[in-house]
Amino acid sequence: MQEPESGKGKRRLGTQIQAQAQVPPPSEPPHPRVHKHTGFTSRFLAGERDVTVYVPPGYEEDRERDYQLLILQDGQNLFDPETSFIRGRTWRVAEHADEAIDAEEVEPLVIVGVANAGERRLAEYTPIRDWKLGGGEAGKYAEMLTRELLPFLHARYRLRSGADNTGVGGSSLGGLVSLWMGLRYSKIFGKLAVLSPSVWWNHRYIVGYLNDVAPVLARRPQIWLDVGDQEGRRTLGDAELLARRLQVHGWRQGEDLHFEEVAGGTHDETAWAERVRPMLRFLFPRHPAGDSR
Numbered sequence: 001m002q003e004p005e006s007g008k009g010k011r012r013l014g015t016q017i018q019a020q021a022q023v024p025p026p027s028e029p030p031h032p033r034v035h036k037h038t039g040f041t042s043r044f045l046a047g048e049r050d051v052t053v054y055v056p057p058g059y060e061e062d063r064e065r066d067y068q069l070l071i072l073q074d075g076q077n078l079f080d081p082e083t084s085f086i087r088g089r090t091w092r093v094a095e096h097a098d099e100a101i102d103a104e105e106v107e108p109l110v111i112v113g114v115a116n117a118g119e120r121r122l123a124e125y126t127p128i129r130d131w132k133l134g135g136g137e138a139g140k141y142a143e144m145l146t147r148e149l150l151p152f153l154h155a156r157y158r159l160r161s162g163a164d165n166t167g168v169g170g171s172s173l174g175g176l177v178s179l180w181m182g183l184r185y186s187k188i189f190g191k192l193a194v195l196s197p198s199v200w201w202n203h204r205y206i207v208g209y210l211n212d213v214a215p216v217l218a219r220r221p222q223i224w225l226d227v228g229d230q231e232g233r234r235t236l237g238d239a240e241l242l243a244r245r246l247q248v249h250g251w252r253q254g255e256d257l258h259f260e261e262v263a264g265g266t267h268d269e270t271a272w273a274e275r276v277r278p279m280l281r282f283l284f285p286r287h288p289a290g291d292s293r
Contacts, residue, residue, distance in 0.1 A: 030080070034053065036080075042148055044147075045144050051112060056097065056101050057098060057108065059108075068167070070112070071114060071145065077089075086268070096277045097111060106286055112149075126173065127176075145181070150166075166190060167190070167191030168182055169194065172195075178197075180206060186217050186218065193224045194224060195224075200234065211245065228264065229262065
């Protein structure tokens with residue numbers, strides 16, 4: 001989903017507050033191991049959203065095994081070409097995950113796409129209010145993810161507990177909110193997928209936030225950070241700045257940080273789809289035989 005570099009134009013605003021979280025039954029998109037839970041509502045947020053869950057090969061057969069979890073924003077764009085921002089163009093998350101798991105590059109994992117809330121996307125994906133664009137409701141969004149969605153997922157699917165087994169990610173504003181949540185809730189989210197993040201939001205607020213919280217973090221989350229070299233000079237420069245600040249605060253390239261400038265990379269679903277498999281390889285690498293369950 002394209003985001004303006006300068007943040008020009010306010011997009012996607014509010015609807016009605018729900019009294020409490022409701023857990024809807026799943027309905028089935030095309031992929032045989034992708035399950036859609038339609039109309040998920042929250043006591044913290046307005047409106048409703050679909051939650052789409054991919055389970056890996058062997059999930060139904062090996063009933064004793066528990067799995068790591070990755071939650072991704074903008075769930076409409078991840079699995080189903082009929083719901084994507086640009087129809088027919090998705091991240092192909094299920095296909096890329098299947099291929100990486102079958103090739104024994106990636107640990108089998110559960111991947112969840114949380115649909116954005118349409119007009120409220122900008123509000124929910126931004127951690128602080130901008131005087132011109134508004135927003136600033138990421139705190140409520142994080143409450144929904146940590147206090148409602150995570151318990152639902154752990155009750156419904158066989159998942160490992162702990163930050164080492166739990167990741168969050170997204171692109172553009174979804175990358176921004178995922179990085180912010182990972183820094184704020186580092187005891188919950190230990191793996192962050194930050195693709196083409198909207199560092200520009202409110203005068204690069206996220207860089208100042210990183211500078212403030214990094215020295216007092218109890219643990220540093222593992223971070224995949226990328227940007228395409230065709231996303232614009234400002235977007236590229238902002239990502240480079242963010243990578244430098246992460247390294248100043250102790251993250252190490254190739255260890256708990258992977259920063260990449262993707263040659264030819266653009267700011268859209270097709271480009272992000274190409275980064276799914278290497279992102280999974282870095283954050284969820286295959287363990288040797290005899291891995292823990």
